[in-house]
Amino acid sequence: MPLPKPNVSNxxxxxxxxxxxxxxxxxxWEEKTQRLLWVDFxxxxxxxxDPGTKENKVYNIREQLEKLGAKGNRVTIGAVVPIVGExxxxxxxxxxxxxxxxxxxxxxxxxxEFQDGKDQTCYNDGKCDPSGRFWVGSxxxxxxxxxxxxxxxxxxxxxxxxxAPKHEVGKIAISNGLAWxxxxxxxxxxxxxPGAIYAFDYDDTTGCIxxxxxxxxxTKLDVGAPDGxxxxxxxxxxxxxxxxxxxHCFDPTCPSEPPxxxxxxxxxxxxxxxxxxxxxxxxxxxxxxxxxxxxxxAGKLFRVTGxxxxxxxxxxxxG
Numbered sequence: 001m002p003l004p005k006p007n008v009s010n011x012x013x014x015x016x017x018x019x020x021x022x023x024x025x026x027x028x029w030e031e032k033t034q035r036l037l038w039v040d041f042x043x044x045x046x047x048x049x050d051p052g053t054k055e056n057k058v059y060n061i062r063e064q065l066e067k068l069g070a071k072g073n074r075v076t077i078g079a080v081v082p083i084v085g086e087x088x089x090x091x092x093x094x095x096x097x098x099x100x101x102x103x104x105x106x107x108x109x110x111x112x113e114f115q116d117g118k119d120q121t122c123y124n125d126g127k128c129d130p131s132g133r134f135w136v137g138s139x140x141x142x143x144x145x146x147x148x149x150x151x152x153x154x155x156x157x158x159x160x161x162x163x164a165p166k167h168e169v170g171k172i173a174i175s176n177g178l179a180w181x182x183x184x185x186x187x188x189x190x191x192x193x194p195g196a197i198y199a200f201d202y203d204d205t206t207g208c209i210x211x212x213x214x215x216x217x218x219t220k221l222d223v224g225a226p227d228g229x230x231x232x233x234x235x236x237x238x239x240x241x242x243x244x245x246x247x248h249c250f251d252p253t254c255p256s257e258p259p260x261x262x263x264x265x266x267x268x269x270x271x272x273x274x275x276x277x278x279x280x281x282x283x284x285x286x287x288x289x290x291x292x293x294x295x296x297x298a299g300k301l302f303r304v305t306g307x308x309x310x311x312x313x314x315x316x317x318x319g
Contacts, residue, residue, distance in 0.1 A: 003234050003251045008262050010306035016049060017056050020299035024286030025228065026079040026125060028314045029276030036276055036284050037080045037090065038301070041124075044077035044094065046101055049284075049301060051277070056301065061094070061101065064108040070095045072120055073141050079126035081134065082316040091317045093123035093136045098158055098165065111162040114138065114154070121152050125228055125272070127178040129187075132318025133207050134158040135168075137175020147173055150193055157207055160318045168209060177229025177272070179237060181252075182312070188215065188237060188252070190226045195219040197226055197239065197250070216255045223248045223259060228272020228286070232309040238283065240270040245295070247273050247285060247304070262304055266297030275311020276303075283307055 023041035030037055036049040046059040065075050074095030081091050089100045097110045114123075116138070126136030140152035147153075153172030156165035173193030180187055184204040190197050195218040200209040218226050224244030231237055237250040239259070245268050248259035262283075264270050269288040276284050282305050289299030 002254045002257070003236055005251070005260050006236065006249055007308040008249075008260055008306075010308075011262050012305050013262075013264055014303045014305070015297055016054070016301040016303055018300075019056070020289045021047075021301075022299060023271065023288045024299065024301060025271050027228075027272055027274040027276075027284045027286055028081050028127075029274055029280070029284065029311075030082055031313055032082070034278065036274075037082070038284075038286055039077045039080050039092075041076050041078060044075060046077065046080050046090065046092065046103065047301075048103065051303075057103075059101070059103055059106065061092075061106075061108055064106065065094060068108065068110060070097075073122050074120065076122050078122070078124040079136060081126070081128055081314070083319045084132065084316050085319055091134060093126045095122050096138075097123075098134070098136070098162060112158070112164050114156055114165045116152075116154060118152060124153075124174060125176045125178065128315035128317050129202075129207065130180055130184050130204050130315060131207070132315060133160065134317050135178055136165075137172060139172070139174045147193065153191075155189065159207065169212070176227050177239060179229050179231040181231070181235060182233070186252075188229065188231070190229055190239070192225045192227055192242065195225055197229075197237065197255075199252070215252060216250055221258065223261070224270070227270065230274045230283075230311060232275065232311050234309070236309065238273055238309070240272045240285065242269050242271060242288075244268075244270065246270060247283065249309070262307060264297075264302055264304075266295040267300065267302070268294045268298060274314060275309075280311040280313070281305070281307075281309065283309070283311075
């Protein structure tokens with residue numbers, strides 16, 4: 001039975017930042033503080049947007065990473081999530097390290113590092129599963145919106161206690177969006193370059209995944225390259241379309257059906273999205289700024305309302 005299509009005819013898109021960021025990514029709605037956490041990949045920086053004050057605080061961590069020995073493509077940040085029981089610390093995926101960041105002091109502390117035999121692969125998008133484990137993928141060096149090695153990336157699982165990254169999936173081009181079904185039986189996962197939205201059987205008790213299959217081949221659709229992703233309470237997948245100026249809503253029960261799209265004016269490279277707000281009915285959207293062709297709003301942060309959808313809570317790292 002197909003899921004109902006969202007009515008987006010009343011969608012309103014609001015630009016939240018005047019500043020144009022290089023590569024906005026990884027939005028995470030922090031329920032406890034009612035703030036949005038997100039990152040600027042290449043700066044690299046942690047951002048905290050407060051809808052109450054409309055202030056976006058930028059925490060540039062380049063100096064801290066370089067002092068810790070990070071170089072080249074590993075002076076980057078792909079994801080940020082809160083840590084249970086640590087109100088002043090955030091988990092960040094930076095370069096080849098999982099680390100903590102304290103916005104009150106600016107301190108970055110490396111916790112563990114992936115080992116893949118390469119010197120310039122780096123973490124990209126990451127999220128926590130329903131039990132608070134952190135899943136995060138890697139990618140090779142970006143060259144003109146591609147990567148130098150289409151099989152350099154991997155998907156890793158960082159269990160509780162900042163356990164060493166466990167290799168889960170290999171030969172990935174650009175690891176991106178992650179989402180889990182409400183029944184905790186399916187993991188959805190995006191590899192951007194082949195344009196694939198995959199599905200895996202997922203065991204929430206153990207964190208094990210199996211039975212990889214292609215749910216949606218987006219190369220057959222006019223949706224750009226799939227990037228970040230979130231899921232709503234009905235189980236629909238909301239996918240950022242890089243090069244498409246839109247977020248696209250897919251029904252995983254009918255993956256061959258064309259998605260419902262929400263245009264994001266003035267920004268060609270849409271990178272990720274997550275639900276937020278008091279009622280989790282607002283869609284926060286990040287974007288990238290590559291060149292002058294990307295639009296007047298490229299690299300800005302957006303909020304979309306009136307999309308006839310409610311999201312699920314973003315999970316925190318169990319620590």
